[in-house]
Amino acid sequence: MADASAPLAGTGGVAPRRPRGASGSLARVTRFTLVRLLALFLTVVVGVYLTIMIANMGGYVDELRRSTIRENVSLAVGMDPELRRLPPAERLEFMESLIAIQEERLGLNRPFLLRSFAYLGSALTLDLGRSEFLSSDSGSREVRLIILERLGPTLLLFATGQLLLFFIALLGGLVLSRRYGGWLDRLVIALAPTSAAPSWFYGIFLILIFSAVLGVMPFGGMVASPPPPDPIDYALSLLKHLVLPVTAIVISAVFLSIYSYRTFFLIFASEDYVEMAKAKGLTSQAIERRYVLRPTLPNIVTQFAFLIITLWSGAIITETVFNWPGLGRTLFGAITVTDVPIIVATTVIYAYLLAVTVFLLDFVYAIVDPRVKLDVGGAL
Amino acid sequence: MTAVRRLFGTLLQFPSAIAGLAIVLGMVLFALFAVIAIPYDEAVRLWRGGEDVWSDNPRTVPPAWVNWLPGINRPTTIRIDSAVEPGLKTRQSLDDDLDEVVIDFAIDYRFDGFPQEVTLFFTAAFAESRPNVTMTWTTPDGREVRLGNLTLRPSEAFRVSQESRLERRLNGLPPEVGLFADPDDPSRSLKGEYRLRVEGLLFEEAADLDARLVVYGRVHGWAGTDHRRRDLGVALLWGAPIALAFGLLAAVGTIVTTMFIAAMGVWYGGWIDAAIQRITEVNIILPFLPILIMVGTFYSRSIWVLLVVVVLLGIFSAGIKTYRAIFLQIKQAPYIEAARAYGAGNMRIIVRYMIPRIIPVLVPAFVSAVPTYVFLEASLAVLGLGDPVLPTWGKVINDAQANGALFRGHYFWVLQPAGLLLVTGFGFALVGFALDRVFNPRLRDV
Numbered sequence: 068m069a070d071a072s073a074p075l076a077g078t079g080g081v082a083p084r085r086p087r088g089a090s091g092s093l094a095r096v097t098r099f100t101l102v103r104l105l106a107l108f109l110t111v112v113v114g115v116y117l118t119i120m121i122a123n124m125g126g127y128v129d130e131l132r133r134s135t136i137r138e139n140v141s142l143a144v145g146m147d148p149e150l151r152r153l154p155p156a157e158r159l160e161f162m163e164s165l166i167a168i169q170e171e172r173l174g175l176n177r178p179f180l181l182r183s184f185a186y187l188g189s190a191l192t193l194d195l196g197r198s199e200f201l202s203s204d205s206g207s208r209e210v211r212l213i214i215l216e217r218l219g220p221t222l223l224l225f226a227t228g229q230l231l232l233f234f235i236a237l238l239g240g241l242v243l244s245r246r247y248g249g250w251l252d253r254l255v256i257a258l259a260p261t262s263a264a265p266s267w268f269y270g271i272f273l274i275l276i277f278s279a280v281l282g283v284m285p286f287g288g289m290v291a292s293p294p295p296p297d298p299i300d301y302a303l304s305l306l307k308h309l310v311l312p313v314t315a316i317v318i319s320a321v322f323l324s325i326y327s328y329r330t331f332f333l334i335f336a337s338e339d340y341v342e343m344a345k346a347k348g349l350t351s352q353a354i355e356r357r358y359v360l361r362p363t364l365p366n367i368v369t370q371f372a373f374l375i376i377t378l379w380s381g382a383i384i385t386e387t388v389f390n391w392p393g394l395g396r397t398l399f400g401a402i403t404v405t406d407v408p409i410i411v412a413t414t415v416i417y418a419y420l421l422a423v424t425v426f427l428l429d430f431v432y433a434i435v436d437p438r439v440k441l442d443v444g445g446a447l
Numbered sequence: 448m449t450a451v452r453r454l455f456g457t458l459l460q461f462p463s464a465i466a467g468l469a470i471v472l473g474m475v476l477f478a479l480f481a482v483i484a485i486p487y488d489e490a491v492r493l494w495r496g497g498e499d500v501w502s503d504n505p506r507t508v509p510p511a512w513v514n515w516l517p518g519i520n521r522p523t524t525i526r527i528d529s530a531v532e533p534g535l536k537t538r539q540s541l542d543d544d545l546d547e548v549v550i551d552f553a554i555d556y557r558f559d560g561f562p563q564e565v566t567l568f569f570t571a572a573f574a575e576s577r578p579n580v581t582m583t584w585t586t587p588d589g590r591e592v593r594l595g596n597l598t599l600r601p602s603e604a605f606r607v608s609q610e611s612r613l614e615r616r617l618n619g620l621p622p623e624v625g626l627f628a629d630p631d632d633p634s635r636s637l638k639g640e641y642r643l644r645v646e647g648l649l650f651e652e653a654a655d656l657d658a659r660l661v662v663y664g665r666v667h668g669w670a671g672t673d674h675r676r677r678d679l680g681v682a683l684l685w686g687a688p689i690a691l692a693f694g695l696l697a698a699v700g701t702i703v704t705t706m707f708i709a710a711m712g713v714w715y716g717g718w719i720d721a722a723i724q725r726i727t728e729v730n731i732i733l734p735f736l737p738i739l740i741m742v743g744t745f746y747s748r749s750i751w752v753l754l755v756v757v758v759l760l761g762i763f764s765a766g767i768k769t770y771r772a773i774f775l776q777i778k779q780a781p782y783i784e785a786a787r788a789y790g791a792g793n794m795r796i797i798v799r800y801m802i803p804r805i806i807p808v809l810v811p812a813f814v815s816a817v818p819t820y821v822f823l824e825a826s827l828a829v830l831g832l833g834d835p836v837l838p839t840w841g842k843v844i845n846d847a848q849a850n851g852a853l854f855r856g857h858y859f860w861v862l863q864p865a866g867l868l869l870v871t872g873f874g875f876a877l878v879g880f881a882l883d884r885v886f887n888p889r890l891r892d893v
Contacts, residue, residue, distance in 0.1 A: 128745065260872075
């Protein structure tokens with residue numbers, strides 16, 4: 068079982084089921100749930116705190132910010148003709164007061180260690196606060212609004228791409244496992260190593276062929292510029308801009324995914340109970356549904372769940388190559404100007420999504436796989 | 448040794464493995480050639496050396512081999528230097544303090560189309576009085592065009608293509624076109640021998656001057672040039688050892704340490720195992736690429752610093768869970784108990800008894816991890832976080848992207864580094880797949 072699932076993600080703790088009393092199992096489930104929640108929460112806390120430390124380079128970024136503030140203030144004061152007439156001592160005092168205000172605005176007047184815990188507290192309570200430099204297209208500095216504004220395009224692109232990829236891979240795997248050894252099967256196996264390259268890489272080739280040489284597709288962006296006023300035209304333009312990035316996402320992984328699913332299904336199809344079912348004379352559809360797909364369900368569910376949460380952060384480079392106004396590019400922009408609140412916000416949301424998914428998966432396993440026993444203190 | 452030979456024997460039954468091994472071997476030879484042909488310091492100088500290194504190269508032109516394609520005959524760069532060929536220069540005394548120097552350049556131009564630019568670089572030696580030069584252009588059909596005259600400084604560049612007065616004299620054609628155009632059909636070049644005569648007047652006994660004529664072509668080298676006139680061949684050549692070194696070191700660093708730590712955790716159990724598990728779980732939450740980008744922006748863009756960070760973040764990866772599951776089975780095996788019974792120490796059991804058992808899983812994972820890291824380096828470079836000193840394939844793609852190479856049709860600029868990346872990645876992936884099938888018999892059957 069462990070070997071069989073190696074190409075895909077492993078399942079949770081699998082052990083033979085032992086009969087138990089109803090009240091005992093309820094207490095056990097409650098205890099398991101609490102321990103699991105606590106462990107996951109602690110993991111999130113540590114992970115987010117580490118991200119805060121790294122995003123601030125352990126306080127080093129503060130020094131950068133202080134010197135930037137000092138430089139900007141002294142430049143502004145030096146340029147102001149009104150202030151130039153003040154005596155130097157008074158001007159210096161005024162400058163220092165401006166710097167103090169700026170530092171207080173960014174919270175630099177308090178020690179970093181103290182602030183890091185304050186950051187942690189507000190991050191964990193999802194009080195995302197205000198960004199330091201970036202703002203949303205509508206001009207807001209609220210991190211929540213910036214993220215919400217960018218989430219739409221990211222979800223649109225990656226949900227389309229990843230869902231398409233997932234279902235193509237699943238169906239393709241199923242079809243190939245039924246007729247393995249054929250030319251189609253061998254073609255997919257031969258093409259599987261193409262998945263070594265990431266999606267942005269295929270994106271460049273697609274742009275080269277369809278935008279530069281053939282000129283039938285846009286070079287990037289989400290809609291035509293200026294955006295068409297008519298909603299139908301807008302949707303069509305969006306669709307046209309979606310084609311190349313979605314194709315890049317699908318191409319970059321599809322052959323390896325089909326190959327993994329196909330191998331996975333084949334391994335399950337060679338189990339003795341499948342032979343038994345064949346001997347009983349069941350139809351191949353029934354065998355496939357009841358004896359091949361059913362036992363592989365936990366793995367498929369795991370794959371799907373992790374796929375959904377990877378949608379969250381999008382892909383920094385794919386969005387950069389296609390000029391897609393999504394969360395990944397915003398995150399990249401935030402990193403380059405050290406806008407810590409945005410970096411921490413995306414991380415904490417990802418951490419929560421991951422933790423919740425992992426937590427829920429344990430229960431999903433218990434539902435879809437009757438062999439699974441809830442194992443206290445199991446792996447994440 | 449026999450095991451290795453047997454492995455190769457099995458591996459060679461897969462045609463894809465042979466292809467993959469050939470590619471990997473080819474890449475290693477290519478990388479070795481790069482390191483031997485252009486030593487490290489020379490590569491850095493050629494890539495970062497400044498205008499002097501690449502001023503004689505044309506700007507953003509495709510590789511010279513495009514001329515082998517049928518129907519294409521693009522001009523190559525013609526470079527004639529009177530300092531190198533003294534025979535071009537004649538000097539005669541006109542008066543006491545007045546000498547005349549004549550430099551006669553002959554240009555055999557037999558290409559379709561026009562050069563990219565024409566520039567004359569002068570070097571003059573004098574004490575006080577600056578020499579004066581007059582330049583005259585003669586076409587194969589005998590027309591004479593005065594290019595202009597100039598009073599020289601010690602070092603002077605006369606950019607013929609930027610002379611607006613000359614452009615007016617040539618009926619509004621850009622000089623590099625007008626000088627080479629066929630008078631009957633200005634859209635075509637006139638083939639034949641052109642002459643450029645530089646007549647200089649020297650006002651001092653000890654004064655001297657030399658000129659270098661560069662007629663910039665529209666092809667260059669085996670790989671073309673970029674927007675700064677740099678020879679892309681240097682970057683493509685040196686990209687190979689860097690990509691291989693980064694990919695192999697990162698793969699070794701992460702996979703070997705991950706396996707070792709997983710084995711330690713399983714063997715010692717207790718709090719060590721628990722700690723390793725918890726660290727892994729925290730590490731999975733940490734955003735990998737953003738952290739790399741942060742290190743690149745705030746701290747250092749050196750490829751070796753990023754390599755260390757990649758390895759550190761990669762040690763406690765999800766792979767630990769897979770290895771742990773396998774080690775847990777191995778730990779129960781009777782031969783481990785036998786080893787314990789004869790008194791083997793903890794480290795001996797881990798290194799000699801547990802780790803060898805996992806090599807079948809490890810080797811394919813290692814080979815398949817190499818392209819991931821090769822592309823990771825390229826990904827970082829595409830985001831503008833490439834190494835500031837070394838030329839890499841990713842940085843060439845990044846330069847090309849930043850300068851709109853695809854939009855302007857400079858396909859060679861993107862295709863060459865991307866092709867090399869693809870071939871490298873594909874080669875390792877092919878070998879990795881084949882190894883996976885050799886080592887995992889369950890996969891071999893299906």
